[in-house]
Amino acid sequence: MQIPVINRSRHPLPAYQTAHAAGLDVRANLTEPVTLKPLQRALIPTGLFMEIPVGYEVQVRPRSGLAYKHGITIVNSPGTIDADYRGELMVLLVNLSDTVFVVQDGERIAQLIVARHETITWELAEVLSETVRGAGGYGSTGVQ
Template sequence: MHIPVLNRSRHPLPEYQTAHAAGLDLRANLDAPVTLGPLERALIPTGLSLEIPVGYEAQVRPRSGLAVKHGIGIVNSPGTIDADYRGEVRVLLINLSNEPFVVNDGERIAQLVVARHETISWQPVETLSATQRGAGGYGSTGQS
């Protein structure tokens, strides 16, 4: 699949880091470092704008290394980039640790995964089919 991309950053286009990786690493495109204090969040630019095909979305996901080593996550994870959005991809990082974290220009801050999705139409009904789980919600499975 080919994705049209505008790269207004100082960095190369995102690449897969291994042959079977699902996500491409997104890099921060910053004029100056951004420091995130504990529980602070910031919208970090990437300098990239994409043209996602209709029937697909791009998902912005956290990087596991930043999460485990520094407590850095993404507030709205996964963030969705719709096929009709043409603006810059920005990543809403949050620092869930007790220590300040500095985001530097060119740092890999998130992953981008492109995935197919379906467009639905609602079918109003009076009842739904029965299942073993039924309406059991949070924590209801696996209990006897």
């Protein structure tokens, strides 16, 4: 699959880091470092603009290394970039650690996953089919 992209950053396009990686690492495009205090969040620009095919989305997910080593993750994870969006890809980072973290220009801040999705229509109903789980919600399938 090919996705048209405009790269207005000073950095390479998002790339797979290994042969079998699902996500493409995307980099911060900053004129100056961004400091994230504990529990602070910030929109980080990437300098990328995409034309995603209809029927697909690009999911923006945290990088496991940043999450594990520094407590940096994405607020709305996974974030969704819709096929009709033409603005700059921005990544909403949050610092869940108890120490300050500085985002540097060119740093790999998130990963992108291209995923197919369905468009549905609702079918109004009065009754739903029965299942073993039924209406059991949070924690209902745990050990009893």
